[in-house]
Amino acid sequence: xxxxISSYDGYIPKLRLSRAAIADANSWLNPALRAxxxxxxxxxxxxEDSLTMAVEAGRRVIQGPGADIIEGFYLASTxxxxxxxxxxxxxxxxxxxxxxxxxxDIGGSQRAxxxxxxxxxxxxxxxxxxxxxxxASEKRRAPAGSPQEMQYGDxxxxxxxxxxxxxxxxxxxxxxxxxxxxHFRGRGADFDYYWEDxxxxxxxxKKIVPKTIEEALSRNGIQADKVSRFIMPCPFRGLAEKTxxxxxxxxxxxxxxLNAHIGDAGVAxxxxxxxxxxxxxxxxxxxxxxxxxxxxxxxxxxATDALVRTRPAIGVQAELDAGSxxxxxxxxxxxxxxxxxxxxxxxxxxxxxxxxxxxxQGALLSDLTGGICTKCETPQLPSARLxxxxxxxxxxxxxxxxxxxxxxxxxxxxxLTHSIDPPNHYGMIEFEGGGRLMMDITDIDPGEAKNDLxxxxxxxxxxxxxxxxxxRYFWKARPLTHSTEGSV
Amino acid sequence: MATGIRDKVAILGMxxxxxxxxxxxxxxxxxxxxxxxxxxxxxxxxxxxxxxxFATAFEQVNVGKSGLPLSETLRxxxxxxxxxxxxxxxxxxxxxxxxxxxxxxxxxxALALGVEKxxxxxxxxxxxxxxxxxxxETNANASAPGGFAQIASGYQAKHKLSREDLKRATAHISxxxxxxxxxxxxxxxxxxxxxxxxxxxxxxxxxxxxxxxxGVSDGAACAIVTTPEIARSLGKSNLVxxxxxxxxxxxxxxxxxxxxxxxxFHTTRIAAARAYKEAAITRPQEQIGMTEVHDCFSITELxxxxxxxxxxxxxxxxxxxxxxxxxxxxxxxxIDGGLKCFGHPIGASGLRMLYEMYLQIQGRAETRQLSSxxxxxTHNLGGNPSRxxxxxxxxxxxxx
Numbered sequence: 056x057x058x059x060i061s062s063y064d065g066y067i068p069k070l071r072l073s074r075a076a077i078a079d080a081n082s083w084l085n086p087a088l089r090a091x092x093x094x095x096x097x098x099x100x101x102x103e104d105s106l107t108m109a110v111e112a113g114r115r116v117i118q119g120p121g122a123d124i125i126e127g128f129y130l131a132s133t134x135x136x137x138x139x140x141x142x143x144x145x146x147x148x149x150x151x152x153x154x155x156x157x158x159x160d161i162g163g164s165q166r167a168x169x170x171x172x173x174x175x176x177x178x179x180x181x182x183x184x185x186x187x188x189x190x191a192s193e194k195r196r197a198p199a200g201s202p203q204e205m206q207y208g209d210x211x212x213x214x215x216x217x218x219x220x221x222x223x224x225x226x227x228x229x230x231x232x233x234x235x236x237x238h239f240r241g242r243g244a245d246f247d248y249y250w251e252d253x254x255x256x257x258x259x260x261k262k263i264v265p266k267t268i269e270e271a272l273s274r275n276g277i278q279a280d281k282v283s284r285f286i287m288p289c290p291f292r293g294l295a296e297k298t299x300x301x302x303x304x305x306x307x308x309x310x311x312x313l314n315a316h317i318g319d320a321g322v323a324x325x326x327x328x329x330x331x332x333x334x335x336x337x338x339x340x341x342x343x344x345x346x347x348x349x350x351x352x353x354x355x356x357x358a359t360d361a362l363v364r365t366r367p368a369i370g371v372q373a374e375l376d377a378g379s380x381x382x383x384x385x386x387x388x389x390x391x392x393x394x395x396x397x398x399x400x401x402x403x404x405x406x407x408x409x410x411x412x413x414x415x416q417g418a419l420l421s422d423l424t425g426g427i428c429t430k431c432e433t434p435q436l437p438s439a440r441l442x443x444x445x446x447x448x449x450x451x452x453x454x455x456x457x458x459x460x461x462x463x464x465x466x467x468x469x470x471l472t473h474s475i476d477p478p479n480h481y482g483m484i485e486f487e488g489g490g491r492l493m494m495d496i497t498d499i500d501p502g503e504a505k506n507d508l509x510x511x512x513x514x515x516x517x518x519x520x521x522x523x524x525x526x527r528y529f530w531k532a533r534p535l536t537h538s539t540e541g542s543v
Numbered sequence: 544m545a546t547g548i549r550d551k552v553a554i555l556g557m558x559x560x561x562x563x564x565x566x567x568x569x570x571x572x573x574x575x576x577x578x579x580x581x582x583x584x585x586x587x588x589x590x591x592x593x594x595x596x597f598a599t600a601f602e603q604v605n606v607g608k609s610g611l612p613l614s615e616t617l618r619x620x621x622x623x624x625x626x627x628x629x630x631x632x633x634x635x636x637x638x639x640x641x642x643x644x645x646x647x648x649x650x651x652x653a654l655a656l657g658v659e660k661x662x663x664x665x666x667x668x669x670x671x672x673x674x675x676x677x678x679x680e681t682n683a684n685a686s687a688p689g690g691f692a693q694i695a696s697g698y699q700a701k702h703k704l705s706r707e708d709l710k711r712a713t714a715h716i717s718x719x720x721x722x723x724x725x726x727x728x729x730x731x732x733x734x735x736x737x738x739x740x741x742x743x744x745x746x747x748x749x750x751x752x753x754x755x756x757x758g759v760s761d762g763a764a765c766a767i768v769t770t771p772e773i774a775r776s777l778g779k780s781n782l783v784x785x786x787x788x789x790x791x792x793x794x795x796x797x798x799x800x801x802x803x804x805x806x807x808f809h810t811t812r813i814a815a816a817r818a819y820k821e822a823a824i825t826r827p828q829e830q831i832g833m834t835e836v837h838d839c840f841s842i843t844e845l846x847x848x849x850x851x852x853x854x855x856x857x858x859x860x861x862x863x864x865x866x867x868x869x870x871x872x873x874x875x876x877x878i879d880g881g882l883k884c885f886g887h888p889i890g891a892s893g894l895r896m897l898y899e900m901y902l903q904i905q906g907r908a909e910t911r912q913l914s915s916x917x918x919x920x921t922h923n924l925g926g927n928p929s930r931x932x933x934x935x936x937x938x939x940x941x942x943x
Contacts, residue, residue, distance in 0.1 A: 409676035467692030
């Protein structure tokens with residue numbers, strides 16, 4: 056059975072931290088950083104993590120097919136917030152996936168994104184599921200002043216794997232496992248520990264990758280000169296081009312690295328680059344995706360005719376273009392909890408979550424499900440036993456708000472309440488079709504808020520209970536950033 | 544058929560502590576300060592009090608829960624003491640309990656006392672309101688000024704005003720209250736300020752600046768009430784009686800239904816209409832002589848003038864700038880300085896407002912005495928514009 060990718064998209068945080076700003080702050084400490092000071096890197100806001108970015112990317116790819124067709128969910132990351140709580144389960148709720156699905160957290164190496172994709176393809180091919188959602192997301196912390204701080208970026212990419220309506224047919228793959236420890240992050244460690252980059256390049260990338268590609272080509276009966284797109288995320292500048300050239304990929308367009316603007320988004324990077332390649336590819340193109348990390352995955356896809364009519368809801372290119380440069384390096388340190396700074400006493404207030412109350416209100420908290428009165432048709436949030444409009448009791452049906460856009464009725468930018476990104480914006484949001492909620496507004500700059508500003512819903516970190524290691528998530532309003540932003 | 548509260552209950556005595564940053568005293572001292580004045584004014588003894596209502600809002604930084612702190616501090620005679628809390632209307636709620644107890648005939652003399660010791664927190668502004676576990680999950684990360692800034696945003700949009708239009712009026716309100724407080728020896732903030740200072744002050748929650756926020760204060764206020772007959776039997780004349788006492792609470796409409804446009808206080812309008820009916824007031828702009836309204840933020844006072852039907856809808860800015868609510872205006876507002884400058888110890892505020900009206904009606908307001916005070920109206924608004932408790936009380940001479 057032919058399987059492949061039927062929908063694809065990505066999410067890149069709005070802020071792009073200037074590498075020059077990082078270098079300005081840290082090159083006194085490490086003058087070598089100056090050499091990396093070109094471009095920007097994607098910088099998640101304080102209220103984003105690998106889980107919220109995964110939700111955003113996941114929501115985008117199911118806009119077309121709908122959440123109900125998804126029977127398997129593969130969430131890849133090495134930076135998920137919970138070690139023992141199914142992160143894919145949290146994300147599945149926010150994406151409004153059905154409860155009766157297989158959901159997995161997949162991590163362990165930088166290849167986790169392609170491992171997830173390969174697993175989803177195999178399970179679909181085996182008939183275990185009709186469609187699966189694959190999301191790779193990463194938000195890695197790095198010590199201030201480290202080369203990784205310059206190189207890393209935060210982003211997520213997603214695709215739907217299916218046996219129907221595929222835009223990229225899966226041809227085959229090959230994998231090699233090698234315990235080549237270019238870096239590691241032990242249990243409980245904050246940061247990655249790296250070995251010398253020259254050794255990583257010469258013994259790792261230059262040996263493990265070509266060997267796996269060679270074997271992959273041979274096993275799948277593909278000639279190098281038949282490949283149209285050579286997609287290999289690699290932190291070493293120019294190495295992808297050199298590898299392609301040396302190995303005879305004469306026709307292939309070497310997919311441009313995203314390092315200059317986004318940085319290296321870890322497990323999300325291969326899927327992000329694959330998705331961008333699909334945006335640029337034409338039917339009939341053979342795409343080869345290479346993913347490196349304690350070994351190597353090589354995957355081959357063939358673009359189908361459906362590629363022309365099935366476009367991403369937003370797309371990686373639009374996300375690349377939508378960024379806003381951030382030059383305040385201190386903001387990056389604060390957002391990533393990399394500096395001890397004065398938070399004020401209002402940061403001390405304890406907001407312990409009641410897990411039983413949270414569970415009872417699961418529909419409201421996971422995908423912003425309120426109610427609509429069957430007697431008077433008034434949408435309301437939260438749903439209540441008695442209708443806010445006609446007073447009928449138990450007259451409400453579930454009614455989801457997470458995919459609805461709205462406008463700001465009233466707002467404020469608050470400097471008094473504790474916020475990691477002051478002033479905290481919030482206001483009364485009026486949903487299209489009815490219903491309203493006083494909500495936090497995120498990704499908004501001072502001066503940007505105004506009455507009637509159009510917003511969409513995003514799933515974000517509400518607060519972090521450091522005492523208990525608990526993260527609270529909820530929906531926030533975000534100014535619309537893309538003209539194509541639609542309902543999920 | 545209910546006949547309302549009008550003239551059924553008289554104020555026998557009142558007291559109010561000095562408000563402010565009372566670093567050197569605790570809540571117990573504030574209670575005694577207000578109570579001592581009230582019991583002396585009433586001309587009775589503690590043993591004559593049959594029941595008490597005790598208002599505190601932030602028990603976590605104040606005296607804790609229950610009516611015990613009042614009973615113990617005043618060594619009350621093992622009478623019933625009920626603690627009430629209804630956000631910023633808590634003091635008025637205590638008054639309501641005492642007034643209704645007397646009106647019902649269940650007791651002869653009742654005490655209402657509110658106290659708040661806010662300056663033991665270690666920081667400026669109010670502590671966070673207590674929330675239930677679901678509210679932690681869903682409520683916006685808001686402060687009190689940010690909550691009330693929503694009404695500024697809604698009012699500005701509804702009436703198509705510029706930020707400067709609004710600021711000019713709210714600045715006038717703040718300047719007026721500061722000027723009034725200069726004549727209130729017990730007020731918290733006693734310093735004249737200028738229009739420019741208000742407009743140029745640091746923003747706390749857009750568009751509300753520092754000088755558009757009320758004082759966060761320690762303080763206590765107290766009322767002793769009885770029937771007019773008992774008051775007269777105790778030798779009192781020229782009684783001040785309760786004309787109306789109305790409480791209106793949001794039921795979720797403003798927060799959850801799209802019909803409310805965010806530009807006015809729905810509950811204040813309802814409470815005002817009910818209060819005027821109860822007090823047989825048909826022309827509030829002519830019949831209400833003075834007000835103490837809930838100016839937690841100056842924008843609240845501005846919008847409230849319309850919701851009390853003292854300004855026509857959309858014309859409060861003009862009325863404020865014309866001086867209608869200044870000390871020498873047609874309907875003086877916050878003659879003692881208001882929450883803005885007298886201060887806002889939450890549990891005490893409703894009673895503090897009544898205290899000023901009571902003094903004015905009795906002609907005992909010293910240098911800030913108005914020439915011919917008629918009915919006095921007090922107004923509290925607890926919560927935020929989309930979810931709140933509004934309380935209106937009207938008092939006046941027994942015989943107008």
